[in-house]
Amino acid sequence: MLLKFQFLHFSTAFSPKFHKISAPVIRITKFRSQMGSSSYTTSSASSSKLLFRQLFEKDSSTYTYLLADASHPDKPALLVDPVDKTVDRDLSLVKELGLKLLYAINTHVHADHVTGTGLIKSKAPGVKSIISKASNAKADLFVEPGDKICFGDLFLEVRSTPGHTLGCVTYVTGDGHNQPQPRIAFTGDALLIRGCGRTDFQGGSSEQLYKSVHSQIFTLPKDTFVYPAHDYKGFSVSTVGEEMLYNPRLTKDKEAFKNIMANLNLSYPKMIDVAVPANMFCGLQDVESKAS
Ligand SMILES: N[C@@H](CCC(=O)N[C@@H](CSS)C(=O)NCC(=O)O)C(=O)O
Numbered sequence: 001m002l003l004k005f006q007f008l009h010f011s012t013a014f015s016p017k018f019h020k021i022s023a024p025v026i027r028i029t030k031f032r033s034q035m036g037s038s039s040y041t042t043s044s045a046s047s048s049k050l051l052f053r054q055l056f057e058k059d060s061s062t063y064t065y066l067l068a069d070a071s072h073p074d075k076p077a078l079l080v081d082p083v084d085k086t087v088d089r090d091l092s093l094v095k096e097l098g099l100k101l102l103y104a105i106n107t108h109v110h111a112d113h114v115t116g117t118g119l120i121k122s123k124a125p126g127v128k129s130i131i132s133k134a135s136n137a138k139a140d141l142f143v144e145p146g147d148k149i150c151f152g153d154l155f156l157e158v159r160s161t162p163g164h165t166l167g168c169v170t171y172v173t174g175d176g177h178n179q180p181q182p183r184i185a186f187t188g189d190a191l192l193i194r195g196c197g198r199t200d201f202q203g204g205s206s207e208q209l210y211k212s213v214h215s216q217i218f219t220l221p222k223d224t225f226v227y228p229a230h231d232y233k234g235f236s237v238s239t240v241g242e243e244m245l246y247n248p249r250l251t252k253d254k255e256a257f258k259n260i261m262a263n264l265n266l267s268y269p270k271m272i273d274v275a276v277p278a279n280m281f282c283g284l285q286d287v288e289s290k291a292s
């Protein structure tokens with residue numbers, strides 16, 4: 001598949017740029033198991049190159065993920081779905097592990113917490129924020145389906161998974177010999193473990209979500225790890241195969257799914273009126289000129 005663009009691989013003199021290229025750079029490497037540790041960690045998916053940490057923000061039950069190419073001399077890294085309240089913790093971890101943070105990326109415009117991307121940019125100059133173009137939010141870089149976000153020799157592929165919000169995307173680790181195996185999907189709120197994101201605001205659509213999950217996530221290899229943006233039941237990780245068998249909503253047919261989603265009767269997230277406007281600007285409400 002031809003790529004519309006690919007972010008440049010990290011170099012010592014760090015300077016992220018947009019480049020249109022026709023194919024990813026693939027190098028073959030060996031894999032070995034690597035356990036991770038932090039304040040809250042799983043380490044189910046790993047390779048000799050990937051440093052991976054799952055971090056938790058308890059007030060909104062949000063997961064933030066830290067990924068880095070540990071085999072690269074500069075250890076280029078990115079954070080998926082950082083939360084404002086835990087930015088200091090996350091940046092300390094980045095420093096302790098000797099990583100060079102390149103990107104702070106969001107799966108979507110969150111409604112229940114303020115994203116940490118703007119705060120990270122103010123505390124770690126040079127870090128670029130990323131969100132989907134379809135989100136209509138502000139960021140330094142906008143991704144579209146099929147785009148790749150490179151960090152060292154590793155990359156995340158962008159898959160469009162609207163339904164919870166209009167601009168939701170799922171980031172999936174690359175498919176190739178030098179990429180982590182099994183693959184890892186960061187599903188945001190599109191697919192939760194034994195659940196899924198609600199579809200009753202922010203351009204949500206149960207019809208669209210059903211299509212997104214079935215066409216963009218359930219088509220990944222069954223051993224692909226599923227790491228969502230939230231968990232409310234104590235789960236930390238699942239797999240595509242597991243969710244295809246046991247997800248109580250998405251194993252149903254489309255009409256039954258739509259009926260379930262129409263009758264969730266969830267109260268609105270407590271922070272929605274603060275979080276959504278702020279998150280349209282990387283969490284930096286009223287700082288439009290700085291927000292990118
Ligand atoms: N009680 C929380 C919000 C809980 C909630 O609505 N979660 C969202 C994801 S964050 S917008 C969701 O989609 N939940 C699906 C579900 O089935 O629980 C708060 O007040 O913030």
